[in-house]
Amino acid sequence: ELKVEQNPLFLSMQEEKNYTIYCNYSTTSDRLYWYRQDPGKSLESLFVLLSNGAVKQEGRLMASLDTKARLSTLHITAAVHDLSATYFCAVSPYNNNDMRFGAGTRLTVKP
Amino acid sequence: DADVTQTPRNRITKTGKRIMLECSQTKGHDRMYWYRQDPGLGLRLIYYSFDVKDINKGEISDGYSVSRQAQAKFSLSLESAIPNQTALYFCATSDGGEETQYFGPGTRLLVL
Numbered sequence: 001e002l003k004v005e006q007n008p009l010f011l012s013m014q015e016e017k018n019y020t021i022y023c024n025y026s027t028t029s030d031r032l033y034w035y036r037q038d039p040g041k042s043l044e045s046l047f048v049l050l051s052n053g054a055v056k057q058e059g060r061l062m063a064s065l066d067t068k069a070r071l072s073t074l075h076i077t078a079a080v081h082d083l084s085a086t087y088f089c090a091v092s093p094y095n096n097n098d099m100r101f102g103a104g105t106r107l108t109v110k111p
Numbered sequence: 112d113a114d115v116t117q118t119p120r121n122r123i124t125k126t127g128k129r130i131m132l133e134c135s136q137t138k139g140h141d142r143m144y145w146y147r148q149d150p151g152l153g154l155r156l157i158y159y160s161f162d163v164k165d166i167n168k169g170e171i172s173d174g175y176s177v178s179r180q181a182q183a184k185f186s187l188s189l190e191s192a193i194p195n196q197t198a199l200y201f202c203a204t205s206d207g208g209e210e211t212q213y214f215g216p217g218t219r220l221l222v223l
Contacts, residue, residue, distance in 0.1 A: 009151075031210060042201065042214040043154075050209065088153055092210065098169055099144070099212070101153035 002027045002093050006102035013079045013109050021105045023072040023089035032072045033090040034063050037104070043088065047074075079109045114138045115215035117202050123221045124192050132187045132218050134202030142205045143185040144212065145169075145177060147198040154201065160185055161207075192222045 003026040013019055023032070034046040047056045049065035049072060056063050060083065062075045072089055090101045115136045124130050134143065141162050146154040146169075156169030158177040166177060174196060178186045189196055199219050203212040 004153075033211065042216050043203075043212075045211045045213070048209045048211050090154075090212075098159075098167075099156055100170070101146075101155070103151055103153045 002029075002091060002098070002100045004089060004091050004100045004102040006087075006089055006105050009103060009105060011105055011107045013076070013107065015080055015109055015111055016078050018078065019076050021074040021076070021087055021089075021107075023074070023091075023102055025070050025072075025091045025100075027070075027093055029067070029070070029091045029093055031092045032065050033092075033099075034072070034074055035088045035090065037086045037088065039085075046087075076107070079107075081109050081111065083107060084109045115202060115204055115213055117200075117215040117218050119218060120216065121219045123223065125223050126193055128192050130189050130192055130220075132200055132202075132220070134185045134187070134215055136183050136202075136204045136213075136215075138204050138206075138213060139182075140204040140206050140213075141182060142207055142210075143179065144203040144205070145175075145185065145187045146201045146203065147171070147196075148201060148217075149198050157187065189222075192220075194222045196220065197222045 005024045032049045035043040037043045047063040052067040054065045060077045065072045086104045086106045088104045144159040145157040160179045176188045202215040205212045
């Protein structure tokens with residue numbers, strides 16, 4: 001059974017600091033997704049990673065995928081308050097569309 | 112107008128009642144999904160559908176049923192609601208390519 005683990009679950013950062021959120025999964029997958037959810041809102045797609053070594057960047061966020069280690073990272077550079085949200089990774093097993101989400105990382109960026 | 116809409120947005124019901132949550136989309140996607148979100152558990156897939164004639168169970172389908180009335184409409188039913196089905200329910204669609212999912216605004220359900 002596919003399991004997806006994120007850590008940390010809670011992250012409090014100061015502005016301008018860097019940090020990384022980790023997403024580990026337990027079975028072969030060819031697709032990994034990162035989503036953002038603001039309090040009381042729906043989920044918004046951030047990144048889709050489709051191959052080993054894939055790296056994507058948008059603003060202060062950069063996501064990468066290592067399929068051999070079954071690990072994805074979401075790196076935050078020089079955090080700002082607007083990045084405060086909950087971040088989810090999601091994995092779809094190879095040749096299967098039963099999407100599994102991590103529990104989410106609640107990020108708070110403080111001045 | 113929003114691409115993925117859900118009705119109702121909030122619902123309070125009693126144990127044993129049958130309720131239906133509805134999802135409509137204007138994105139033209141074939142694939143639609145229902146998830147529930149509970150605090151600390153992320154999202155869990157209930158059912159998904161790749162077209163009108165294709166329905167698949169997800170991780171937690173027990174106690175739920177679905178109906179794909181048209182490409183644009185996908186409904187979730189709780190035949191006999193119970194308190195542990197209190198949650199936030201999301202509908203989503205995807206295009207079958209990269210499979211990025213586009214989520215509706217959610218339905219907050221409280222079962223008393």
